[in-house]
């Protein structure tokens with residue numbers, strides 16, 4: 269069993285070498301596809317990183333009705349948290365609200381001194397909330413608004429809408445681009461296998477007549493397909509490794525331009541390198557295997 | 571044993587290559603199948619190898635009904651048959667030795683057995699001294715003997731040869747058939763397709779004549795009549 273297995277695996281590598289022009293061409297195209305996939309992935313990772321930061325900064329103030337009891341305030345807090353989209357929630361009493369208002373006004377804050385006495389502070393109690401997910405923000409806010417004891421909410425829903433839109437675009441765009449590129453990669457592998465099958469039709473024919481099993485007849489082609497995928501994955505990783513490293517350094521050196529206002533720092537390569545390496549190698553192997561299996565039946569009548 | 575019962579083969583394009591063929595070849599026989607080009611000889615062979623299936627009728631080889639054989643059984647079935655073609659079908663960049671060994675390497679035969687069997691077979695076909703030659707360094711007759719060694723190396727009980735002498739000089743053709751004859755004497759059934767009447771006449775074997783997809787004549791060899 270293993271005897272033939274290793275023999276045929278070796279034949280697969282031999283094919284790769286014997287058709288080196290074809291192999292190089294396929295690797296070239298596969299690497300291009302993988303670089304584009306990698307770039308699309310890195311772009312969407314960074315975009316969603318920026319969006320996450322924006323999301324973390326987006327907050328809303330929930331104003332409460334006057335003179336709620338402590339239990340009632342707790343009841344409102346629980347109901348806000350129950351919406352499931354809240355990152356942090358912080359109670360701000362009317363006194364704290366007044367102080368922070370006075371503080372923010374600097375020297376003029378003293379003018380409000382009088383309101384801190386007795387019942388004259390007519391600022392409301394409130395909750396300051398931040399979101400970990402601003403999609404469907406309108407809906408979330410509407411839910412909070414119906415809670416008994418909530419007077420009103422102030423939030424920048426337009427920003428949330430833009431964020432949600434961008435997020436969806438990045439997500440869908442990324443999937444479409446990556447899907448297309450994977451399809452192209454599959455075609456490339458399929459085409460290479462077609463050419464190899466043609467150049468080895470004599471061996472295939474003989475194997476058929478001497479009673480080699482279908483699995484064994486396919487084995488060299490599968491080895492070839494997987495090798496093409498894995499080699500391309502390795503090369504692509506290497507290229508991205510250096511290119512992205514260079515980009516990260518370049519971005520962080522761009523202080524004080526419009527650019528640095530938007531992007532302070534890229535996601536460091538070390539954060540994604542393992543996923544990228546595994547993704548490229550496993551993805552390459554998968555594309556090689558799948559491209560092979562999907563197309564081999566068409567060219568190989570066994 | 572090979573048995574055809576009322577076998578009809580119609581190709582998808584409508585050509586009826588075989589029409590209601592009945593025939594029976596017993597174990598140990600040597601049979602020539604003759605007929606003009608396009609008569610249906612190769613189709614007959616393809617049905618025996620389960621490369622094609624009959625549209626109607628039954629094809630049985632070595633007791634197995636090929637029409638009912640599941641695909642996954644085909645490889646094992648083919649290992650019991652040695653096949654030789656007109657165009658030798660050797661792998662150009664492999665030596666004679668490797669060409670013969672190839673049949674064993676791709677069918678799970680242990681390497682110790684390969685090292686023993688391959689030289690034995692090449693010796694049997696008279697090519698012991700040319701083991702290391704590539705096909706291009708061999709004559710047509712020698713190439714066909716390598717192919718024959720490859721067909722024999724799995725110890726088949728049946729050898730099927732489709733015009734094995736078609737690409738060989740007539741003087742050397744006799745040698746190939748003679749070799750098949752020797753193999754037949756070892757108990758291997760031989761079915762050989764040819765359209766060279768001269769060659770057939772030099773051997774006293776059963777001759778099945780096919781014309782337009784039908785068996786029109788089936789004559790026993792003289793030897794058979796003797797006993």
Ligand SMILES: Nc1ncnc2c1ncn2[C@@H]1O[C@H](COP(=O)(O)OP(=O)(O)O)[C@@H](O)[C@H]1O
Nearest residue numbers: 581583585587606607608609610611612613614
């Ligand atoms: N794969 C095929 N598809 C369609 N027609 C075929 C095919 N193979 C053979 N034929 C036709 O079937 C007939 C018999 O062919 P074949 O068995 O090859 O004859 P022979 O070997 O006696 O020359 C011929 O008319 C040939 O054209």
Ligand SMILES: [Mg+2]
Nearest residue numbers: 611612613732
């Ligand atoms: Mg023919």
